[in-house]
Structures are given as structure tokens and as C-alpha cells.
Amino acid sequence: MKTAVxxxxxxxxxxxxxRAISExxxxxxxxxxxxxxxFPGHPDLVVLPGGFSYGDYLRGGAMAARSPIIKAVRAHxxxxxxxxxxxxxFQVLTxxxxxxxxxxxxxxxxxxxxxxxxxxxxxDNPFTYGLKEGEVLQFPIAHHEGLFFLPPKxxxxxxxxxxxxxxxxxxxxxxxxxxxxxNGALNGIAGIRNERGNILGLMPHPERATVAQLNGGTDGVKxxxxxxxxxxxxxx
Amino acid sequence: xxxxxxxxRVGLTDSEYKRINEILGREPNALELELVGVMWSxxxxxxxxxxxxxxxxxxxxxxxxxxxxxxxxxxxGEGWGxxxxxxxHNHPSAVAPFQGAATGVGGIIRDIIAMGARPSVSMDxxxxxxxxxxxxxxxxxxxxxxxxxxxxxxxxxxxxxKTYYAPCFTDNPLVNAFSAGFVRLDKMASSQTAKAGDLxxxxxxxxxxxxxxxxxFASKELAEDARSSKPQIQIGDPFEEKLLIECCLxxxxxxxxxxxxDMGAAGILSSSSEIAxxxxxxxxxxxxxxxxxxxMEPWEIFLxxxxxxxxxxxxxxxxDPVFAMARHYGLDCAVVGTVTDSLKYKVFDGxxxxxxxxxxxxxxxxxxxxxxxxxxxxxxxQVLDGSKLASADPEQDLLTLVGCPNGASKxxxxxxxxxxxxxxxxxxxxxxxxxxxxxxxxRACLLTMEAEPCKCWTDPYTGAAETMALSLRxxxxxxxxxxxxxxxxxFASPENPEHFFELQQSIKGxxxxxxxxxxxxxxxxxxxxxxxxxxxxxxTPLVVTAGLLTDRDELLRAGATKDGDAIYxxxxxxxxxxxxxxxxxxCGEPLGKTVEPDFEAEKSFRERAVKTARGxxxxxxxxxxxxxxxxxxxxxxxxxxxxxxxxxxxQGARELTxxxxxxxxxxxxxxxQKTAEFxxxxxxxxxxxxxxxxxxxxxxxxxxxxxxxxxxxxFTEGRQ
Numbered sequence: 009m010k011t012a013v014x015x016x017x018x019x020x021x022x023x024x025x026x027r028a029i030s031e032x033x034x035x036x037x038x039x040x041x042x043x044x045x046x047f048p049g050h051p052d053l054v055v056l057p058g059g060f061s062y063g064d065y066l067r068g069g070a071m072a073a074r075s076p077i078i079k080a081v082r083a084h085x086x087x088x089x090x091x092x093x094x095x096x097x098f099q100v101l102t103x104x105x106x107x108x109x110x111x112x113x114x115x116x117x118x119x120x121x122x123x124x125x126x127x128x129x130x131x132d133n134p135f136t137y138g139l140k141e142g143e144v145l146q147f148p149i150a151h152h153e154g155l156f157f158l159p160p161k162x163x164x165x166x167x168x169x170x171x172x173x174x175x176x177x178x179x180x181x182x183x184x185x186x187x188x189x190x191n192g193a194l195n196g197i198a199g200i201r202n203e204r205g206n207i208l209g210l211m212p213h214p215e216r217a218t219v220a221q222l223n224g225g226t227d228g229v230k231x232x233x234x235x236x237x238x239x240x241x242x243x244x
Numbered sequence: 245x246x247x248x249x250x251x252x253r254v255g256l257t258d259s260e261y262k263r264i265n266e267i268l269g270r271e272p273n274a275l276e277l278e279l280v281g282v283m284w285s286x287x288x289x290x291x292x293x294x295x296x297x298x299x300x301x302x303x304x305x306x307x308x309x310x311x312x313x314x315x316x317x318x319x320x321g322e323g324w325g326x327x328x329x330x331x332x333h334n335h336p337s338a339v340a341p342f343q344g345a346a347t348g349v350g351g352i353i354r355d356i357i358a359m360g361a362r363p364s365v366s367m368d369x370x371x372x373x374x375x376x377x378x379x380x381x382x383x384x385x386x387x388x389x390x391x392x393x394x395x396x397x398x399x400x401x402x403x404x405x406k407t408y409y410a411p412c413f414t415d416n417p418l419v420n421a422f423s424a425g426f427v428r429l430d431k432m433a434s435s436q437t438a439k440a441g442d443l444x445x446x447x448x449x450x451x452x453x454x455x456x457x458x459x460x461f462a463s464k465e466l467a468e469d470a471r472s473s474k475p476q477i478q479i480g481d482p483f484e485e486k487l488l489i490e491c492c493l494x495x496x497x498x499x500x501x502x503x504x505x506d507m508g509a510a511g512i513l514s515s516s517s518e519i520a521x522x523x524x525x526x527x528x529x530x531x532x533x534x535x536x537x538x539x540m541e542p543w544e545i546f547l548x549x550x551x552x553x554x555x556x557x558x559x560x561x562x563x564d565p566v567f568a569m570a571r572h573y574g575l576d577c578a579v580v581g582t583v584t585d586s587l588k589y590k591v592f593d594g595x596x597x598x599x600x601x602x603x604x605x606x607x608x609x610x611x612x613x614x615x616x617x618x619x620x621x622x623x624x625x626q627v628l629d630g631s632k633l634a635s636a637d638p639e640q641d642l643l644t645l646v647g648c649p650n651g652a653s654k655x656x657x658x659x660x661x662x663x664x665x666x667x668x669x670x671x672x673x674x675x676x677x678x679x680x681x682x683x684x685x686x687r688a689c690l691l692t693m694e695a696e697p698c699k700c701w702t703d704p705y706t707g708a709a710e711t712m713a714l715s716l717r718x719x720x721x722x723x724x725x726x727x728x729x730x731x732x733x734x735f736a737s738p739e740n741p742e743h744f745f746e747l748q749q750s751i752k753g754x755x756x757x758x759x760x761x762x763x764x765x766x767x768x769x770x771x772x773x774x775x776x777x778x779x780x781x782x783x784t785p786l787v788v789t790a791g792l793l794t795d796r797d798e799l800l801r802a803g804a805t806k807d808g809d810a811i812y813x814x815x816x817x818x819x820x821x822x823x824x825x826x827x828x829x830x831c832g833e834p835l836g837k838t839v840e841p842d843f844e845a846e847k848s849f850r851e852r853a854v855k856t857a858r859g860x861x862x863x864x865x866x867x868x869x870x871x872x873x874x875x876x877x878x879x880x881x882x883x884x885x886x887x888x889x890x891x892x893x894x895q896g897a898r899e900l901t902x903x904x905x906x907x908x909x910x911x912x913x914x915x916x917q918k919t920a921e922f923x924x925x926x927x928x929x930x931x932x933x934x935x936x937x938x939x940x941x942x943x944x945x946x947x948x949x950x951x952x953x954x955x956x957x958x959f960t961e962g963r964q
Contacts, residue, residue, distance in 0.1 A: 017574060018483050020399025024667035041572075058665075060397040063483025119392050121662045150396070150662045216664050221796060222681070223672050224664055 009239045012038040012051035014081065014097075016072045021058035021094065021215065028215035029055075032232040042075045046083075052239060053090040054081060056097030058150070058213060068111060068153045069099030078104055090134055090239070091207045095151055098199075098209035107202055107209045108166060109158040114151070115192030121150040123225065126198045126212055127177035127184040130170055133205035134244040138234030144179050145227040147212035154191035154211040156200070163194060174199035174210055205244065250274070254281025260610060267605050275591065275599045278543035280606065282510045283517070286772055289609030292738040293770045296751045304764030306727040306792070312522075314358035314435060314506060316766020317427070318727040320682045320792055325432060326689055327359035328424035330369070330732045330788050332771035336478070337419040341386025346394040346480040347455075347551055348421040353400060354506035354554065357489055360433030360496045361425030364666060365680050366395055367693050368405040368421055369732070369786045370657075373414025375649045380409075383417050390480075391421075392660040397482035398489070402661035403669055404678035406693045406786070409649040415776040420732040422693065422788045426683055431496055437503040438523035438557040444516055444581035445563075447570060448488050448553040451512070452537035454478045455549030465737060465773045484552040484575075491573040492554060500566050503557035513546040515555040516581060517589050517606040523557075526586035526603050531593050533580045542591070542598060557583060616748050617741035625702045628822055628836030635899040638874070639948035645825055645871040645903065646878050646955065647963025655960070675883075676802050676867060677718045679793075688796035692718040692789050697782035698823040698834035699906075704746040704783050707823070708753030709841040710906050715789040716761055717867045720850045721910055723798045723857025724791030728766040729758060731787045736780035737773050746783040747772075753841075754785055760843035761850070763789060782834075800857035803883025804864035805913035811888055811935040813873065814926055815849065815909030818900045825870045826903035839906035848929050849908035856912065861922045864913040874902040876911050878942055882956050884913075887939035890947075892932070902947065913937055 011029055015022045026037045038048055042061075047054065062071035072078070078100075085091045085106060093101040101107040114120055128136050128143045139145075158166060166172060176196040177184035185196040191211070199210030217228035238244055251261040254277055264272055264280055272280060286292055302310040308325050309317035315329035333348025349366060356363045368391050373380040395402045400423065427433075455478035495501050503523065505515040512534065520527035534545055558566050563579070570577035584590075589606060591599040619625075635641050645651050658673035670679040670688055678691045694715040700707030712729070719726050731754060736743040758765055774781045793799055805811075821827045822836025856862055864884060868876045881888050894901035911934075914922045923931060935944075940952045 018397070018486055020397075020486065020665055024665065027667055059399060060483060060486075063397065063481070065483070118389075119396055119660045119662070121396075121664065122659050148664055150664060152396075213664075216667060219667060221670060222664075222667065223669050 009033060009035060009053055009236055010049065010051045011035060011053045011055065012040050012047050013055045013057055014040050014042065014077055016042045016061035016075060018061045018063050019057050019059035021213065025055050025057045025094065025215045028218035028228060029232060032218055032229055033236050040077065042077045044077050046080045051089070053092065054084050056093040056100050058095030058097060061096055061100065069096055069103040072100045073103035085207055088206055092135065093209040094213055094215065095211055098211055099153065101207065101209045106207055107200060108162060109156055111153045112155045112157050113153050114155055119152040120190050122148065122190065124149045124190055124212060125177050125179045126174040127182065129172050129175055133173065133201050133208065134238035135208040135235055136173055137238035139230060142182060144177050144182055145230065146217060146225045147214050147227060148216045148224045149190060149212045151211055154193065156193040156197040158194065166200065167195065169203065171201050171203065172197050173201050173208060251277060254278055255285050256281050260284060263610055267602060273599065275542050276601055279513055279546060279599060279601065282547055283514060283606040284609035287509050288514055290770055291609045291612045292614060292772065294611055296748060297768065299751065299755045300765035301755065301759045302764055304728060304762065307764050307766055310764065310766050311768065314355040316728060316730060317359060317432065318766060318790060320689060321687060321794065322685050323429050324682050325427045325429050326424060326790060327356050327361040327427055328730055328788065328790055329355050329767040330420055330422040330730045330786065331769040332732050332734060333419045333421055334416065334734065334771050334774055337387055338417055341383050342390040343479055345387040345390030345419050347478045348419050349391055349394040350480045350482065350485050350551055351508050352421040352423040353398060353485060356423050356425040357492050357554065358433060358435065358504050358506040359427055360431050361427035362493055363400045363423055363425045363489060364668065365691070366400050366402045366421065366423045367678065367691065367788065368402065369418065369693055369695060370405065370407045371413045371418035371784060372409050373417065374411045375409050377414060380414060387417065387419055388657050388660055394480055394482045396662040398486050399665050401663050401665050401669055402673065403663055403680060404673045404691065404693060406695055407654045407657055408695060408697065410697055410782060412779060412781045415778050416774045416781050418734050418774065418781065418784060420786050433496055433501065433504050435503055435505040435519045436522040438519050438525055438583045440525055440583050440585040442502050442557045442559055442583040443563060443579050444527060444583065445556040445558050445566060445577060446534065446553060446580045447491065447556055447577050448575055449481065449484055449550050450535045450537040450576055451545060451548050451550045453540060453544060453548065456544050456547055465775050478549050478551050480551050487573045487575055488552055488554060491569055491575055495566060495569055500558065500562045501556050502559055505555045507553040507555060509549065511546065511548045511550065517603060519555060519557060520583060520589065521603045521607045526584040526588040527581055528584055528590045528592060529581040531591055533578055535576055535578050542593065614738045614744040615741045616745040618745050619742040625835060626837050628827065633821055633827060633830055633899055635902065638898065638902055639950060641826065642874050642878060642948050643958050643963060644829060645875050647958040648829060649962065650825060651871055651875065652962035653960050670796060670799065671801065677722050679799060686795050688793040688799055690719050690722055690724045690791040690793060693786065695784055695786040697784045698828055699838040700750055700785065701782040701834050702823045703837040704749035705753040706838050706840055708750040708785050709757040710838050711785060712754050712757035712787055713761065713841065713846055714867065714869060715787050716763060717849065717908060717910065719789060719791035720853040721800060721857065721865045721867050722793065723800050723854055724793045726763045727790050727792050728764045729787050729789045730767040731765065731785055732768065733770045734774055734781060734784040734786065735772050736775040743780065750783050750785045754787065757841060761846055798858045800862060800865050802864060802866040803880065805880055805884035805886055805937045806863050807886055807938045809863055809913035809915055809937040810919050810933055811890065811937060812912045812914055812922065812931060813934045814912065814929060814931045816907055816930055817895060819872065819904040819906035819909065821900060821904050824872065824903060824905040826872065826899065842907065846908050852926050852929055855925050856922065859925065861918050861925060862912040862914045866911050868905065868909040870905065872903040872905050878955055880911060881942045881952060882959050886937050887941045887952055888935055888937050889939065890935035890944040892934040898947065
């Protein structure tokens, strides 16, 4: 699976994603600078990593959504390529209107970095194809603006069309919802996909739960392997 | 001459002014006077402490770069160096907590870049006043948000630190920012490798009026109305800094930089003069070439502490690729001068020479020998009335110690920091020792940050020695060798002989401990004048010690006790209650001395502790620190999620056994099948089995019997 990670000025999880994917899937990962106009050699997966793109002084992801590379990102997604936005990358996807909604400041109004638990809601897309519905994973979060927000009508549409992929949950009971969301996300939403299923945005960091012996656990490995399984198996 | 009257305004004394005249053979002009005034300030010159700092042991088998560079570097093996340094940003944080703390983080990160290292970890030592006061709460909120906003955005994980509350910090909080980074040995940069003909290039932000003369500001007491000092505060831009990091590392990687220096105190002046002086050269600066944000006076340009700037020394033929790289990252870049062989620091305004100083003068402030006198009230501070210390209700005392501001969990602070970015954190905040991967190896780099203000207040020598030993014990217990130490000496005005005595004694305590225990001092920072009209801070030497574990599988953690493990205590049953957390809470002020250093015992402890970790003889271990044995047991139970049943009959007063501090002492959780080997390893050192792990209560016969849940709640939520 050919992978490219977009590097915006101010991205700071770009190298982490590169390491997580290359170590887990034994594949090389291209790093693509934001000023590029296209991706080298048609990647299968494009990742928008976490960080503070362009300093995020305006709004998380707002500037990045208008950077030169975004045209190529749109073209990649339009042709059915896989597009994953993690944390700031998720914010970029919403700002670029590639995914609905907005990520607004956490209810605590503080930055929060800690382990958190998310429940797999759907496995009908390439990103969670190899996971189990209802399975609870531990991925860390690290953000100031992670409260997923949509007006009630659109939120209902999103829910009804089954596009909520991850929800914050209690690992003991498996229950999910806003009460388990460290950031106050509506309906406890941690990750969503587009209609077609080839774009996923999520706030928690799977790459931080990938390297054994580090303090983030290893549930992220399941996520990357699932993605690879869907891709290699040609399920989508 | 008008300037002659002015030398006091720039902080120079009569004799210093006379000395300048002698060196120059004339009177300095106004600009020259400003330049020398700042370079001879306490903050830039260390003139009060230099003679004493020379007593720190500089050498060790792991030291690659000792003091004198932007940061010290130790050898982590397999071609990796580890550059690290801690620096204070106390005065700015008192005045503008958010920006003061943020730029403290940014400033120390640039010291690490200047060594050619990728900034990889940060830690912060925060010292706040009475937590019940809204003043303290506001300062703490601003400082923590400032540290977080900068560290999170710049992408350097904050893996640990220290937060400490005492009323003496109410008006004068301390912010000590630590940063460190890994560097390939063949890519190490230096500020001593400029040569005549090279160009001085300014990379990063434009120069503006922020932080003018911050160095002088840090070299005197805080004014009562501290807010009047606002113009001396710098403004931070972590986005610009992130680009600076990537750009500088790229430039170094491609071999485009001959030498580099970060711009900290006294901005362009200090960075350009230091690099020329250390390289044995002179330098000509073209003032008009310096990119400015606003119209400024010459002296303002040279003293501005605008953030996110680096000074690069570039060979002429490499200028084009350097500019191309700066453009790639969207950074401003300008040639501002030329390295010469004149041994002079010259400033030109167009054709006109407006300042000319011998290069040595700037780094050559006359040393100041302040008189020292033992504080008249020191004997009083050291008297401890044992009758006030009896523990009538050990359970309540334990809960108070666990839940008091200095005992309770600091998660509300460290959860605001990104502690995991860069994907190499093995042990993050909230643990006695932090650990990160040495890149692409099985090795782990371990860090401890310690400070014991109360103990240094009642006895600066033993307090400082204990602080240093404590930082080492944590590393040894984890299985690591100590490679080196960096320190930040936070003290009151040295002009008061009693304060100067405390400074001297503390430095001696650190130096003696480092020398006896084989830990070189590789870098450091001194912050004096930490006092206001309302009082002064306790003597607060803060140390950060770096350790190496060649195989990270051998890391012995805290909080990993398993059901059924035997619980051991090693070291003497009792330390001292002097200036302990228990004593301070009982009496309302620190009184009594901590234990005298016993370096032979420390070495015995080191040998056995390292063996224990590397031989995998224990599941978990924890050094005794604040709150003594009882709090160590409580912390271990909370972190491990398992109860402990302790069976130890105290010899003498029980509060001594329960709560005393100091000395090489620790607890271990040992699997039953390894107890024999563990005991053998500890033969020749006090070692006793004191209980077993299991259940969901912390129980000590005749002392306390607490539900784990209650203990955890007290720790997490605090208790006044």
C-alpha cells in the first residue's frame, strides 16, 4: 500500500505517522511538502497528520485547507483514493468541506493529552474493515479543539446514514456517548467518514498507540493492519 | 560627557566603569556603554557566581561537551549525543505569566537547536506560592497555559517536571524550563567554529522592540508594581520556532552552517559577540542590514530579545543554498555582518563606525566577590521541637500528606501538555522518572528533575546535596547510569551577605555530591534577585539529571507492583523529619535539618539498585521522597492499583519511621521466587521485608488501614 503523508508547516505528527505506518506495514512512506501540486506516483493512502498547521492561529486547519497541496488531496479523494485525517488533519478535512462538521474547543477550554477509549461503530469502510463492531480501542488524544459539532439536523443525517465510525466509550461497559468524550464531542463522536467511505477523520491518534514499549499502548497496530487488510484484500 | 553620568543607569558600578575606560583607553560612547552594560549584567556574565561554578566537576566519561556551549552534551552511545540544559524564566513569568512561560520554553529549545540536536523532550520546574490565593491560581493558570501552548505547538513533548508550592513563591514564582535533544555525533554544531571571512546570517523573526534589555531586568529585584516592566517581556511564536527547528536541522544536515548560536538574553549583541569571541575572531555588524519590525534606536536593536531568531555563520559560497532553504520554510533571512580577524566587535551604520570594542570585553565582566555571612537566623531555622511532631493519628496524617498541594496529583497540569508527540515517550509525566527512546536503538534515556527548597532553606549545604542525591537515586533505581547533570540556581540577591552564603553553600552541596557520586555538571543557569519588597524565595537549586539504560527492557518502573509480591524497604529505617513535608505541614514552616550526606551509603545503594533493575529482580521500585516511607507506599499502591499490607514495628517515634525523608532509601516489590536473590543482592546494606502486596487496602498494623479508592480520591482530588 503506497502511502503519502502531507507535511504542512507546523505539522508535528508527520514523522510519527510515517514511523507507525512503515514499522507496522513494512512499507515506505513518502513525505510530501504542502507546496507540492501533486503526489509522487499515485499513493493509495494519503494521511493529513496532527500538529498546528500554519500555527493554527486563525482556526484549526483553516489555513491548511487552502494550501497548494489540497487540490491534489481533493483529486486523490475524488478518484477514490483513501484519505485519512488525524487530529489537526481531521480539522483540515472539515475546513476543506471534505467531511462535515467542525471541531471546536474542548468543553474544558484546555488542551487535553491523555489515553482515551473509542468504540468501533461501523466496519463498512476500508479503515475499520478488519476491526469488530463494538470493539473498544485505546488511542491517546492531544488537542485543544476536538469537540465535534454539527447542527441538529445535519447531525441526525450523519447518524442516520451510519457515517459515525468511532465514538468515545467506557472500556469497562462498552457504552459510548458524550459522557465519555473527554472533549464534549456531540454524541461522543471521535471519528466520521464521508458517504463513499474513502475519507476518514478522527481526533485520537492511532500512531501514538503503535510502537510497543512506548506509553500509548498498541491498539493502533490493529487499525493499520485493518486498513492494509481491506486494501490488499480489495474489499473496497 | 553626558554618558559618563549614565553608567549607573545601564547597571554598571563605579569600578566597572573605570575598568571599561582602562580597557578602551577612552570613554565609551553611548552605544558602547549600553552594550557593555548589558553584557556585564549578572544575567549575561554570571559575574557573581562564575568563581563558584568553577568548582562543579566538569568531566566525566560520558561528557562530550561540557559547560561553555549553548548546552551540554553527553554520550548516549551508538553515535548519539544528548544535548540538555535547564534555564530560568522567572521574572518574565511573574510579570506576564503566559508569555513569560511560553518564551521560556521557546528559549531553551533554541539552545538545543544550536547544538545541532532535534529538540526531543522538555520538562518544567514550576514553583508557585500559596495555592489558596487567587493571585497564585491566576499566575499558575497563565504559566501552565503558556508552557502548554508553546510546547504543544512546537511539537516537543513535555515528559515530566516538578510543581512545588510554598508561600515564599507567591510574588516571585519560578519557571525553570528544561529541554533536550538527540544529535548524531558527526552533526553536532558549535558556536566556536566561525572564521574570518564567514558571513553572519540572521535567520527567523524580524527584530522588534519586545524584550528590550530583558537581561538587565533579570538582574535586579522585581519592582513592586511588576506590571510596569511589561515592555521587557518577549512574545512567543511557536509556529515560527517549529520552522526554525526544521530549517536549522536541514541546513546542518546538508553541511551549510559553519557555526551557530541562539539569540537569548541581549539578542544580537550577545550571540554575535559570543560566537566571535569563542571562535577567536572579531566581527563587523552592519546595523542597517538587520530586518526590523519597527523603527528602533541602535541600542534597542542590539539588545532586543525578539524571539525565534538564530544567528548562523555561513561560508560565502554556501550563502545561496542557505537562502534557498530559508525561503523553502518561509523564514526571513539576512546577512548582517562579517567575521573578521580584528578581535574587535564593530558596529557600522552604513559607512560610519558607531561602536568599536575589543571582542574580549563583552565576555569579560570583572568577577564580583560578594561578602558571605551565615544567616543570623539559620540556627533558629535548624531547631526542631520533636514534641510538636507526634503523629496522633497516622491515617489522617498520611491522607493529609497525600492530598496536600505538594503531595496531590498534578495531572490537571500535565494533561494540558502534549507528552507523547515525536513517538518516543516510554514513561511520561506523573512518574518519578521520565524515559524516552534513544532514536533507532534499544537504549533509553532517563531524566529526573528535583528541587528541595524547604531543605535548602534550613540548611543550604545538606539540602542541595540531598537534592542532587535524590535525582541520582531515581536513575539508579530504574537501572540507569547517570551521565550528567544540568542545574538552575534560583536565589535571592547576592548583594545580601546572608543570601550569598546560602548560594555558596548550595553550590558546594551540589558540587560535593556530584563529585562523590560521579555525575559531571554539563550546563547550568543562575537566576539571582528572586525577591520582592514582600520577601525572598527559599534557596532553590533545581537539578535535572540524565541517565542511560542500554537495554530499555531492563527499565525498572514505579507503580508496577503485582498481587503477591513481597514488599521490601532498603536503606535506613529513618531519615530526618527536618524540613520534611510532614514537618512543614505540622509546624507551618520548614524547621530542622535534613540528613547529612553519606556518599558511601549512596554508592552502596547505587551498586545494588542497578543490579536489581538489570537482573529483573523486582516488579516495581520507588525511591523515598516527599512524605517518606508512608507516602511512597501509598503512591505505589495507587499507581499499581493493588493494596499493600505492611508489617513493621517502628523503632522509636513512629512518625520518624513513617514520614521522615532523606538518605538512600527505597521500596521494592519483589516476586516471591526472586526474594532470595534480591536479599542476596542487597546483602551488606540495610534491607528488610516489610510486607506483601494484595487486596484493595493499604494497611499497616497500628498505623492506618485505608481503602485504595479513598487513597486514590485523596491523591487525585487533593485535600486542603
